[in-house]
Amino acid sequence: MMNERKRKVADIALKLFIDKGFQDTSIQEIIDKADISKGTFYNYFSSKNDCIAEILENIRYDASQQRVAIQVGKDDKDRDVLIEQITTIMKLNEENRLRTLFENILSSDQADLKKLVMQHRVIEMEWMANRLVDVMGEEIREYATEATILYFGMLQYMLFTLNITNSQFSLHDLIETLLSYVEILILQMEKSGKTILNRFNIDFLKTSVHKKLMTQTELIDLAHQLHSHYAFQDDQQDLFDVIVYELERDPIRKVVVQNLLKPFLSSFEGKPGKAQAQLFTNAVWTYLKAN
Numbered sequence: 001m002m003n004e005r006k007r008k009v010a011d012i013a014l015k016l017f018i019d020k021g022f023q024d025t026s027i028q029e030i031i032d033k034a035d036i037s038k039g040t041f042y043n044y045f046s047s048k049n050d051c052i053a054e055i056l057e058n059i060r061y062d063a064s065q066q067r068v069a070i071q072v073g074k075d076d077k078d079r080d081v082l083i084e085q086i087t088t089i090m091k092l093n094e095e096n097r098l099r100t101l102f103e104n105i106l107s108s109d110q111a112d113l114k115k116l117v118m119q120h121r122v123i124e125m126e127w128m129a130n131r132l133v134d135v136m137g138e139e140i141r142e143y144a145t146e147a148t149i150l151y152f153g154m155l156q157y158m159l160f161t162l163n164i165t166n167s168q169f170s171l172h173d174l175i176e177t178l179l180s181y182v183e184i185l186i187l188q189m190e191k192s193g194k195t196i197l198n199r200f201n202i203d204f205l206k207t208s209v210h211k212k213l214m215t216q217t218e219l220i221d222l223a224h225q226l227h228s229h230y231a232f233q234d235d236q237q238d239l240f241d242v243i244v245y246e247l248e249r250d251p252i253r254k255v256v257v258q259n260l261l262k263p264f265l266s267s268f269e270g271k272p273g274k275a276q277a278q279l280f281t282n283a284v285w286t287y288l289k290a291n
Helices: 004-020 027-034 038-044 048-071 079-095 098-106 111-136 138-164 171-192 199-210 216-229 234-247 254-266 274-290
Strands: none
Touching: 004 027, 004 038, 004 048, 004 098, 027 038, 027 048, 048 079, 048 111, 079 098, 079 111, 079 171, 098 111, 111 138, 111 171, 111 199, 138 171, 199 216, 199 274, 216 234, 216 274, 234 254, 254 274
16 A cells, blocks of 8 residues: 555546546656655656556555445345445546546557556456355356456446436446346356356456466466367367477477467367467467567
8 A cells, every 4th residue: 555645646646647648647747746856756656657557556455445344244145235335436436537547548559558457457357256256155156257247348338328318327226236137147147057258268367467478387277278178179189289298398399389379270260169269379379479
C-alpha cells in the first residue's frame, strides 16, 4: 500500500490521465500539478507506466479492504453479502472513473499497459468466481469462471443499454437480478456437464495474464494439458510428440520447432481443439522468439 504522499501524487496522476488521456499527460504535468520535484516523482515511480501499475494496485487494495469489511462476521454463503460487495466495488470503480481510464489505456499503443488492464480484470474475475463457489458450494467450481465471464458480459451490455436509454434503475436490484440469471446458468451447466471454456482455456488465460512469459516447463505442462483434453489423430500425435521432444531439449532447436508449429495447427482445421491448439502454438512461438 502506498504511503500518504505517494498516494496523493498517484491520485493527481489518475485525474490527469482520465481528463487528458494517458498519452497526452506528461510526467512534468504530474510534477507541476502535484507540486513536487522531478526527483520526488522518480523516487515514487520509475515511469508513467509504473505510476499506472501502482494506481491499479491501489484501487485493488481499496476494493479488497471494502470487501473484507463487508464480509467480516458474515456467513460466506450469504448471497446478500456478495451482492453488497459487488455493488460497493462498482461504486468505487465509478468514483475512480476506472472505465474511462481503461478506455484511454486500451486505445493507446502501450502493450504493457494493456496487459495491466487485463491483469486487473482477471484478478477481479478470479475474486468473483471464488465468491460464487463460497455462495453456491464447491461442486460448482469448474463452472464458476465461465459463469463469472457471462455475468460481466451481461452486466456490461445491460449498463450500456440502461444508460443510453436514460433508464432509471437500482444498481443493487440490477446486480441481484443478473446474479439470479447466473445461478440458473450454473445449474444448467451442472445438469448438462457442458461448458464453452475448459480448464485448458482458463489456465492459459491466467498464466498468460499473470506472467510476462511462460517458462519452458510451463510450455511442456501446457502441451500435456492440450493432449489430455483431446484424442489426437495419428498425424496430430506424430507432430505433437516431436514438438514436445524438442521443447524438452536443452537447448531447444528453435528452427525445428518453428517449422513444426504450422503443420501441427493446420492438422486441427475443422476438427475439435483448434482454438486450444492455436493458444498452444502461439505460446510456443512467443517463447521461442523471446529466448
